[in-house]
Amino acid sequence: MRSERRRERAEAGVKARIGMLCRMVERTPGLHEGLAAGGAGDALDRLREIVAGGRFDADEATALLDLVDEVGMAALNLDGVTTGSKGYRPLPAGLARAESVSAWVCPHSSCGRVVTSGESETAPDCTLGPSRVPMAEYRTSM
Numbered sequence: 001m002r003s004e005r006r007r008e009r010a011e012a013g014v015k016a017r018i019g020m021l022c023r024m025v026e027r028t029p030g031l032h033e034g035l036a037a038g039g040a041g042d043a044l045d046r047l048r049e050i051v052a053g054g055r056f057d058a059d060e061a062t063a064l065l066d067l068v069d070e071v072g073m074a075a076l077n078l079d080g081v082t083t084g085s086k087g088y089r090p091l092p093a094g095l096a097r098a099e100s101v102s103a104w105v106c107p108h109s110s111c112g113r114v115v116t117s118g119e120s121e122t123a124p125d126c127t128l129g130p131s132r133v134p135m136a137e138y139r140t141s142m
């Protein structure tokens with residue numbers, strides 16, 4: 001079952017990167033247009049299809065995300081459009097031990113974006129779905 005585990009890890013990585021792209025597009029005015037103008041338009045269109053469809057091939061999605069990163073660097077001088085300039089960040093310290101957590105999660109299953117209630121007071125929109133849909137509230141009690 002080793003290959004199954006590898007596939008799951010690859011898919012989790014893709015979801016995290018799509019989530020980062022979703023966040024970056026919202027935070028960076030003109031990013032989507034700039035990436036498209038730089039040559040990543042087709043890759044972004046395909047990523048939107050993947051987000052809308054919910055299922056994806058991790059190798060294909062990784063190649064698309066790599067292309068978006070390359071164009072972001074080459075055309076816009078932006079490092080890590082889909083990975084974050086500081087690389088992967090784990091949950092803030094202490095969050096795992098909180099008694100309850102509320103956050104918004106992307107309604108699209110292939111987008112791993114999570115916005116905690118401390119980051120935003122209203123539901124953010126998913127920027128990559130077929131139409132802009134608000135993120136869904138997620139509450140958990142531990």
Ligand SMILES: [Zn+2]
Nearest residue numbers: 022106111126
């Ligand atoms: Zn999203």
